[in-house]
Amino acid sequence: xxxxxxxxxxxxxMRRFARALTYHREDADDLVQVAVERALVRQRQxxxxxxxxxxxxxxxxxxxxxxxxSRMRRDRIFAxxxxxxxxxxxxxxxxxxxxxIRKAIGMLSEEHRLVVALVLVDGMPYxxxxxxxxxxxxxxxxxLARAREALQGLLSDQAKVGK
Amino acid sequence: MTFSDEVLMAYADGELAGxxxxxxxRAMHEDPAVAEAIARHRQLRGDVFAAFADVLDExxxxxxxxxxxxxxxxxxAARVARSGQGTRAQGDWWRWGGMAASLVxxxxxxxxxxxxxxxxxxxxxxxxxxxxxxxQGKLAxxxxxxxxxxxxxxxxxxxxxxxxxxxxxxxxxxxxxxAAGLACREGDAWRVAVLQQQAPAAQPAYRQAGVAMPPAVxxxxxxRIAGTALDAAGERAARERGWRx
Numbered sequence: 289x290x291x292x293x294x295x296x297x298x299x300x301x302m303r304r305f306a307r308a309l310t311y312h313r314e315d316a317d318d319l320v321q322v323a324v325e326r327a328l329v330r331q332r333q334x335x336x337x338x339x340x341x342x343x344x345x346x347x348x349x350x351x352x353x354x355x356x357x358s359r360m361r362r363d364r365i366f367a368x369x370x371x372x373x374x375x376x377x378x379x380x381x382x383x384x385x386x387x388x389i390r391k392a393i394g395m396l397s398e399e400h401r402l403v404v405a406l407v408l409v410d411g412m413p414y415x416x417x418x419x420x421x422x423x424x425x426x427x428x429x430x431x432l433a434r435a436r437e438a439l440q441g442l443l444s445d446q447a448k449v450g451k
Numbered sequence: 452m453t454f455s456d457e458v459l460m461a462y463a464d465g466e467l468a469g470x471x472x473x474x475x476x477r478a479m480h481e482d483p484a485v486a487e488a489i490a491r492h493r494q495l496r497g498d499v500f501a502a503f504a505d506v507l508d509e510x511x512x513x514x515x516x517x518x519x520x521x522x523x524x525x526x527x528a529a530r531v532a533r534s535g536q537g538t539r540a541q542g543d544w545w546r547w548g549g550m551a552a553s554l555v556x557x558x559x560x561x562x563x564x565x566x567x568x569x570x571x572x573x574x575x576x577x578x579x580x581x582x583x584x585x586x587q588g589k590l591a592x593x594x595x596x597x598x599x600x601x602x603x604x605x606x607x608x609x610x611x612x613x614x615x616x617x618x619x620x621x622x623x624x625x626x627x628x629x630a631a632g633l634a635c636r637e638g639d640a641w642r643v644a645v646l647q648q649q650a651p652a653a654q655p656a657y658r659q660a661g662v663a664m665p666p667a668v669x670x671x672x673x674x675r676i677a678g679t680a681l682d683a684a685g686e687r688a689a690r691e692r693g694w695r696x
Binding site: 407411 | 456457460461464466491492498499501502503506507509511512514515516518519520
């Protein structure tokens with residue numbers, strides 16, 4: 289049952305990826321839980337020798353897409369203020385910077401948030417990120433470029449509002 | 452030479468190699484605008500990474516760690532819950548096995564167990580079905596035909612106890628080379644509720660001595676059994692009804 293152990297080793301990265309996708313800690317852990325359960329049920333679909341992380345992240349991504357759909361049905365609203373209480377005890381400036389970035393990522397479109405979460409948050413190479421998203425690498429590159437642009441725009445807007 | 456923003460971004464992300472990479476590096480030294488664009492991409496990358504870096508250092512919540520091994524954790528919980536209920540009904544209905552000291556190698560439950568066991572060879576086969584694992588081949592045959600008291604001489608599967616579960620369906624424990632488990636009747640099939648590996652050293656004994664049921668199997672029986680195990684006559688009668696209630 290080494291696959292279980294390997295999945296367990298991936299949990300921190302899955303949580304970070306999920307955190308970038310969902311913004312809320314509880315939602316993120318729910319998402320990881322759903323993904324782990326799916327992965328275990330489908331473990332025969334994983335081909336040994338291929339990257340387990342790409343496979344698992346693809347399951348997280350798909351679970352997230354499903355979850356977003358159901359969440360839209362529930363008409364839940366995005367409430368960024370709440371995360372403030374859970375950020376560590378670093379200096380206020382670092383906190384603000386982190387919060388601003390997390391908040392901006394939360395405001396991106398789903399498409400953009402996914403590429404940002406994979407490439408910038410997780411640090412996945414383009415090739416693997418494209419595999420996770422099941423898109424050609426050229427699509428990934430242009431999507432990532434637009435996502436970065438959007439993110440820069442949001443961050444500079446926030447900076448203006450903050451002043 | 453001008454580069455698209457995408458190329459500069461790819462350079463900042465460490466995705467360029469060979470001549471393309473060298474060309475961007477040259478341009479970076481010659482054109483401040485190129486250097487600035489790359490710096491901006493790197494800055495954003497670093498900032499976004501830093502904004503989530505601490506998540507990796509957080510302890511993984513217990514429910515998530517348990518989710519990786521849901522069945523085993525559930526079994527532990529059941530055991531703990533039961534130990535709080537005072538004396539456990541250790542009726543001698545399962546103590547007929549002669550080999551108490553079977554070493555538990557690992558608990559194989561559900562899909563995981565099925566997958567691990569399948570590699571063991573053709574003695575018995577299990578097949579994954581919606582929501583569980585069904586017995587096939589020799590295992591299914593033995594579950595349907597064999598009686599605990601009079602096993603076929605060449606039986607590769609030994610039947611342990613037979614009982615009616617709380618939902619009325621028949622369940623039977625079984626042992627085969629290197630593993631023991633519990634299967635319950637579901638329609639015309641036997642669904643394997645639990646399968647636990649046993650040390651190979653225990654194998655030579657079981658032919659003579661019967662089957663020692665490993666803890667996970669006992670737990671599974673405890674969870675399901677209504678009343679007591681069937682005696683030989685009851686077992687025979689149940690078989691003649693085709694394992695219908």
